[in-house]
Amino acid sequence: MNGSRVGLDIGGTKIHGIAIGPDGDVLAEDRAATTLGPEGVVKSAAAVVASLRAALDGGEISSIGVGIPGIVDTRAGTVKHAVNLGLDGDAFPLAALLGERTGAVVTLENDTNSATLGAHAVEDVDDLVYLSLGTGLAAGLYLGGALRRGFHGAAGEVGHLPVDPEGPVCGCGQRGCLELVASGAALAAAWPTPTGHPAEALFAAAAAGDPAAVAVRDRFADGVAAAVRALALAVDPERVVIGGGVAAIGEPLREAIAAALTRQAESSPFLTSLELASRLRVVSAAPVAAIGAALITPSNRSRGPIEGGLAWK
Template identity: 45%
Template structure:
């Protein structure tokens, strides 16, 4: 048995998986704020999901954790996880003594990419997981392994500028994919209070609000641009779309498909890539990030086993 945790800014998703990466139990709980509370959340999540699966800690071989922020490859140190109130945290040093289990940590989007790859049953080939949340980022999986690039930034498509005259991005550029399609940027440009501002934009666009129509069009343009970039640069077989905005379902994929079709109509080369057919949506409420974290834990275990 292995445990995987997706530690998010508001909730932590936990799963227990077997050797075949089948999810045997799943639970969710609120995530605490700050270093001490995040550590306590991790320990509690492991115990809760183990109890749900009917197993004890002695039956768990590893714990993998996906977290927002920067994680140096091969380390368990997380920095700049601002949504968790964490500036700098060595997760293993904090929770391994309390759990008595080996711990491995990965960036949450990269962990979700591994989980999405496993859920699609793809043992070989290439896949990009495009996460549409507050920001926009992607993880690339090649033959079951994360492809990080020379410095670990492979898949950071959110800060590719596709419109130099577009809206300002928090990175200092203009017209970045994230400035067009990131949930935080859309909410800021919408400027109206609401629990789900991107959904509100889509509702207003459906009702004919011209500003909302323009924002929805920008969002579709940003997502379509991300898909083009991932295929044109990494030539991935599939782009799997996940993250909070994926809950919009066909309301999102419809405008994105239209945007991809418009680009294909203008270029025989782009048509030959069949971009629309290579993009798919992650199933709602998928445990991709937590599952991927469990696989990260397994990978660490295999490295130790093979010296």
């Protein structure tokens, strides 16, 4: 494929864009604030594309892939229920509108699925689960060399597994869902901080020996480990990659989840034999959602070939 591939990770506060060359080199990168609402999202996304094009000295852009939250129809190029972007009405034709602004073919994908494609490229394995610890809890499945979206596009919605029938009501309408314990929002509610990143504050306090912080951290890690265990028992992936906002913690997060998996397996030789802790990785540096979006091709709406692999380490 000639020209550069552009990938946009559109979130509620910022858009992260990258341009990848045919050989897998990351040629340009840009971030900009997201303007909410239908016109705002299109305008701010187009501005990031223009910035990347300028960094490429006007070089050809062969495709634009977009990872975006909400319910995405990849074939129609529409998104709906992206409430945090102000796109909470009918299906919004983002691909067509952004294509008109940029003069390029645009393909949409759910942001978790885009990040899963990026994690696959960075980890270079054909069988993995990507678990996103963001405001919510969701997983992407890349199995046997292909992205698994599910019949209704709901594959990997592990955050809505009910684990406590007496728990609070979730936004999905069920009671006691897993994401009420194991998500960035749940962590922030359990360890509120006036400034800064709640996860960083919690893990720092736990590392300093604060008993309350240790208890909150371990409860959170137990919840994430339960999600890892459910996904591993369902599809038995080679690797489980942890990403999302909480993944900025890095290695301490992996260690906490691995310790929880080990504790949960203590009474089960079967679980012990699966060695789930050894399959964990945390991606805290690579922008996997933007990378995955860039690797989406219009022809098959999945990762296209990159000769020699992706040059991001």
